[in-house]
Amino acid sequence: xxxxxxxxxxxxxxxxxxxxxxxxxxxxxxxxxxxxxxxxxxxxxxxxxxxxxxxxxxxxxxxxxxxxxxxxxxxxxxxxxxxxxxxxxxxxxxxxxxxxxxxxxxxxxxxxxxxxxxxxxxxxxxxxxxxxxxxxxxxxxxxxxxxxxxxxxxxxxxxxxxxxxxxxxxxxxxxxxxxxxxxxxxxxxxxxxxxxxxxxxxxxxxxxxxxxxxxxxxxxxxxxxxxxxxxxxxxxxxxxxxxxxxxxxxxxxxxxxxxxxxxxxxxxxxxxxxxxxxxxxxxxxxxxxxxxxxxxxxxxxxxxxxxxxxxxxx
Numbered sequence: 092x093x094x095x096x097x098x099x100x101x102x103x104x105x106x107x108x109x110x111x112x113x114x115x116x117x118x119x120x121x122x123x124x125x126x127x128x129x130x131x132x133x134x135x136x137x138x139x140x141x142x143x144x145x146x147x148x149x150x151x152x153x154x155x156x157x158x159x160x161x162x163x164x165x166x167x168x169x170x171x172x173x174x175x176x177x178x179x180x181x182x183x184x185x186x187x188x189x190x191x192x193x194x195x196x197x198x199x200x201x202x203x204x205x206x207x208x209x210x211x212x213x214x215x216x217x218x219x220x221x222x223x224x225x226x227x228x229x230x231x232x233x234x235x236x237x238x239x240x241x242x243x244x245x246x247x248x249x250x251x252x253x254x255x256x257x258x259x260x261x262x263x264x265x266x267x268x269x270x271x272x273x274x275x276x277x278x279x280x281x282x283x284x285x286x287x288x289x290x291x292x293x294x295x296x297x298x299x300x301x302x303x304x305x306x307x308x309x310x311x312x313x314x315x316x317x318x319x320x321x322x323x324x325x326x327x328x329x330x331x332x333x334x335x336x337x338x339x340x341x342x343x344x345x346x347x348x349x350x351x352x353x354x355x356x357x358x359x360x361x362x363x364x365x366x367x368x369x370x371x372x373x374x375x376x377x378x379x380x381x382x383x384x385x386x387x388x389x390x391x392x393x394x395x396x397x398x399x400x401x402x403x404x405x
Contacts, residue, residue: 092122092129092182093155094190098210098224099342101151101185103350106142108183111358113139120179126158126193130166132173146347149227149339151185161193164200171201180204181361183354185223187211188387191370195383198368206357207370207383212338215259217389218381219372223353226345228255228337229265235333236270240303249302249320249328253313255337262337263307264397274304275401276312279393288323295324302326352378 093101105121112119121141123133135141145152160166174180181204184194191207198205209216212228232254243250256262260277267275273291276282291302302320306313313330321328342350356371356378369380 092184093151093153094125094184094186097151097155097338098212099149099227100223100346100350102145102148103342103347104185104354106146107351107354109137109142120177121153124154125156126161127156129170130160134177147341149341167197183357185210192387195387204361204364204367206361208353208357213256213259214261215391217391218386221373223349227343230343231337231340232266233269243301247300249326251304251313251317251330253306253308253332256307258309260307261393263305267305268400272303272305276306276310278309
């Protein structure tokens with residue numbers, strides 16, 4: 092089941108889920124339209140033909156949703172009864188923070204095995220260094236920034252580029268490092284405007300002809316940064332909001348591989364567990380399992396080494 096926002100690699104995970112379960116002698120089912128589909132009983136036994144040719148596609152063929160109804164106990168009971176009709180006692184859920192919070196409640200109320208696969212381009216799930224879809228999103232952002240640099244340098248302009256990430260600045264930080272941006276504004280750290288302004292004015296005086304600023308959407312400062320650059324630097328400024336193109340597109344080779352790895356570990360854990368409420372995590376080059384309580388009750392922190400590399404703490 093997919094839940095919440097989509098991310099590249101979801102289809103690769105769905106395909107591996109179906110193929111691997113058949114290989115293990117089990118019967119896979121697909122839940123369409125996420126939590127809403129679980130409530131409404133949109134559950135179907137999966138065949139190989141359902142997942143043939145989907146690995147390279149963006150989006151999610153079983154679709155996804157967010158559901159306010161799921162936070163009503165009566166609808167959760169209805170969702171559980173739908174699973175019972177199909178004799179389903181284990182769920183693999185592709186999702187992020189909201190999805191795991193919903194599953195935390197669900198798995199405590201009913202005798203249900205649950206394993207989560209962290210799937211969000213925001214990369215904001217506690218306990219894992221990597222979430223499915225992040226590599227593809229970063230490549231999409233990188234491509235856009237490279238193109239923006241071309242026009243920025245041609246016209247001696249400042250560009251402010253807003254990237255996604257909700258309240259997490261991971262995409263902004265990594266994109267700024269990879270593009271050589273002059274400014275990075277994220278929710279986790281106060282932006283030191285006086286120091287940055289002095290540095291940029293000195294660089295402009297010594298020949299800098301353009302500026303690239305990366306702003307995380309969670310700061311809500313895109314317009315403010317653009318106005319500041321135009322007024323203080325005297326440089327014509329343009330805003331580009333990348334928006335949902337960051338979620339789409341064919342998954343990178345790395346995300347396809349990670350989809351396989353996450354899914355195999357999720358299925359293996361489900362098959363050997365009587366009652367699981369775990370999430371597959373990836374840290375320091377290895378995979379592990381973490382309890383849902385730890386996931387939902389803690390907050391993800393950006394690697395301080397990445398922050399230091401940007402010098403945004405100065």
